[in-house]
Amino acid sequence: MVDRVELRQVDEVSLGELLAVAVEDAEPEEVMPPVAGPPGWTPIRQEAFRAWHRARRPGLAGPLRESTFAIVHEGRTVGSARLAVRGSRDVLETGMWLARSQRGRGIGGAALRMLLAEAAEAGARSVVADTTVHNTAALAALRGNGATLIPSEDTGDVHAELRPERR
Numbered sequence: 001m002v003d004r005v006e007l008r009q010v011d012e013v014s015l016g017e018l019l020a021v022a023v024e025d026a027e028p029e030e031v032m033p034p035v036a037g038p039p040g041w042t043p044i045r046q047e048a049f050r051a052w053h054r055a056r057r058p059g060l061a062g063p064l065r066e067s068t069f070a071i072v073h074e075g076r077t078v079g080s081a082r083l084a085v086r087g088s089r090d091v092l093e094t095g096m097w098l099a100r101s102q103r104g105r106g107i108g109g110a111a112l113r114m115l116l117a118e119a120a121e122a123g124a125r126s127v128v129a130d131t132t133v134h135n136t137a138a139l140a141a142l143r144g145n146g147a148t149l150i151p152s153e154d155t156g157d158v159h160a161e162l163r164p165e166r167r
Contacts, residue, residue, distance in 0.1 A: 005110040007069040007081060007118070010053045014070040017077040019049055025099035031080065053080075060085055060092075060122055069118075071098065071111045078102040081111050083119060083127075092124040092164075109141040112162075116145060120164035127162040 008014050022031045023041045028049075035048045059067040065085035070077045079098035086093045094115050098108055119127045129147070131138040133156045142149060147160040 004074045005107055005114070006072045007111060007114045008072055009059075010057065010068045010070055010080070014077060015050060015053050018053070018070050018080055019046060021077050021079070021099050022049065025101050026097060031097045056082070060089070067118075069115075071096065071107065073102065073107050078107060079111070081115055083115060083122070086128065089123055090125045092119045092122065092127050094119070094127050094129050103137050108137060109144045112141050112145045116162060116164040124164050127164055129160040129162070131158050131160070132156055133158055 010018065022028075023046070028035070028039075028041060028045050032045075032049050032052055035045045037044055053068050056062070056064055056066045056068045058064070060083065066082060067084075068080055068082045071079040071081055079096060079102060081096035082094065084093045085091075094112070096108060096111060096115075116127060129138075129142060131142070133139075133151060135158075139149065139158065142160045142162070145162055147162045150159040150161070152158070
């Protein structure tokens with residue numbers, strides 16, 4: 001099943017698909033920075049989602065030094081992933097979200113492998129990610145990709161460090 005996972009740079013077509021998946025199968029706080037206003041997928045929040053991804057279209061060399069990808073499984077957009085420069089281009093940060101109905105199927109682990117290959121192509125020597133001790137699916141994807149996990153005893157957060165490898 002997970003052999004049919006791919007990453008696509010977010011363009012206008014995939015952005016529309018990504019927003020539709022988010023509205024249908026995720027909460028705003030799971031997939032984007034906070035936006036003031038009433039809860040739910042309001043028109044203002046939907047436009048903020050679009051603007052956030054459009055601003056990252058120039059990629060790692062752009063002013064935000066961040067790139068977003070649509071995660072596609074069996075031809076259908078099911079979530080989003082990102083890479084961002086942190087400090088120098090030697091270290092990239094990653095994060096992702098999947099539609100609720102797609103979680104726990106190995107898609108996140110497969111997407112992370114592809115992100116690590118993207119990071120290697122960009123010249124990164126390390127990729128970092130942060131999650132919580134309760135996010136078992138993320139922890140499994142990180143472990144499955146060889147991450148060193150560093151839990152915080154104070155907060156319940158987990159910091160992960162990975163080594164990218166060329167395909």
